[in-house]
Amino acid sequence: MGCAFVPAAVPARGRHGLTARQTPTVRPRQAWAGGQPLAAPAHGGRLQATCREAAVMVATADEAAAAPQAVAAAAARLAVPPASKDLDWATLGFQFRPTNCYVRHTYRDGAWSTKPELVAEPYIKLHIGATALHYGASCFEGLKAFRTADGRVSLFRPDENAKRMASSAARLLIPEVPADLFLSACKAAVRENVEFVPPYGTGGSLYVRPLLFGSGPKIGLSPADEFTFLVLVTPVGDYYAGGPAPVTAIVTTDYDRAAPRGVGHVKCAGNYAADLLPNTLAKRAGYPINLYVDAADQRSVEEFGTSNFVGLIGNTYVTPDSPSVLPSVTNKTLATLAEDAGMVVERRTVDIGEVGEFEEVAACGTAVVITAVTRVVYKGDVITVGAGRGSDPEVVGPRFSELYKQVRGIQYGEIADPHGWCFDVYDE
Template identity: 40%
Template structure:
């Protein structure tokens, strides 16, 4: 156990039989492990009270700042069991860096990368029995988060902050090719806004758009830019990638979208699949024309939870179109398998992305 996050073990763990039942068919975000990591920050004392402790509810004053002003950020990463029983994280250093960037944007204190890693790894060690077996696509999803804890009504940066990490066993997020609803009613972010930060307010603001998507028979929403130029940004919980007949892997440029760890990984892997990675502006008109004339052959979405998920169709107000023949593409399927194989230890990690915990 990390010396920075000492362990206080629970005396009421989930029974082994119940844990086995959950791990057999884990549902993302539905069940939680026995422990949590936590730390506190105050303007006077800085970071302190680091520990791994039993999972338990927070007790918050009704005036706690996060409940009124949404000063909060979070991360998402996974731990993977390999065939030899060892447990690994995928690129946690990248999550630590993004967590710090999000903190700066939301005027929260930056958590040192060493503390980010120690808290995550300490929780995995305490709850190793919750990491699913190495077969298939199961993993342990970890959710670090931080929020303003001041009991204070007034708009100012927090002087008291709580940091925590919780974990939930996870299976496949989507088990099929998905259809996206192109929203012309809602936007996710604007220049100078919080689109590049991973904060809860971004996702809360997208729930109405997600309802729209489901009412139109779609799995998720695709946002366009906020300036009315018709450029693609990202999906509700995912970055977007396009494969062209000319051998390019195109993804919308950063700025108002999240700098996804999986997005970056896929761009790095592209050359090995004969694809040239390109980050640039893509318009909805270009996407529609490319789908019609075959210059855009595949589309997929990427993220920690969804890995690489094929997008087979799009719908919008008064139109709909499919990509290719409406089934998951070969490049998408191959890249998904290769990334999962790296994460689960079934393929060589030539980029040094995996970090061993146990």
């Protein structure tokens, strides 16, 4: 698939004191070894082959007798470019950092553009009447790309993010982004910024943010005629550089996250705007995360401000079943691994009074995978998770610790990926 390039109209020095980036150029998959670029292998210039394909090519060549060495050399030629040496990977944190470009597609005249634009300038020229600005016609996704133990760069479960964005789009009357276009755009965004994928072993990743919004003008309340789909990326560090630590959450009782039969089940921008005030108030009071209950009964647990609620009791993995809860890709991943380990998965109503009966409770999401929650404050009362069951509120529980390690191991290619969750960004 070809790409169109949009140059950055920026001064010689950017807003942040950085040298303005030049227009991106088409970069085939450059071969590297020992930190040095190598010549492309002589097979028609095709550099999309996997290492397994390289092995086949070598095995059928005249030098088959030296197969082990040749396979290693072929694998080196097909390795991805290394991470940049200009960033301090140990101190990244979770914040936006500029990269080379973002990928953009536009919907006009009833169809999505098939040729992606690579835009160097980190700004959007948007009509003042855009429905995203006036009516909140906007939804987004969040996923990550990882540099693996064997040198690949892979996206974790992008197919699930594509499905969820399609669901969000349908609720907001935005044209669905086809799954293949979604995946292609995410891969292209990672490839064009591959030097910003943190090195393996640092605990970092490249955060990938697909964004879909109404960019056409409408003054009356109606869907736009034009829409924009873009994918931006930024490198992020290990959220828990010192290892996961348990937190205390507070139940937000003065505000509701979502209305019954509203849009709580989709990832639209307005859901997060509504949480800005409650989340900020919780942090000012000393609580890093806040928990919401059902807007109607004010007792049934829904989810945390930016992540799902999950709990363990006996051999059962429990997560709330509510039409107002956003389906979490991380939650789905953890539930599958729990089932693989022989646990029973229950999706049901969870009363706030039941929280203390769980042996382990966690918030789960893309940014952190798992945040252990050992205390919950509800209307001034402190509920201790696992009280009387031998749980230590000062440490992360053993089973969520194990699930966390499994997810991270799969993401970094350290353990087997039996469900095929990792997508190599260079495989088309």
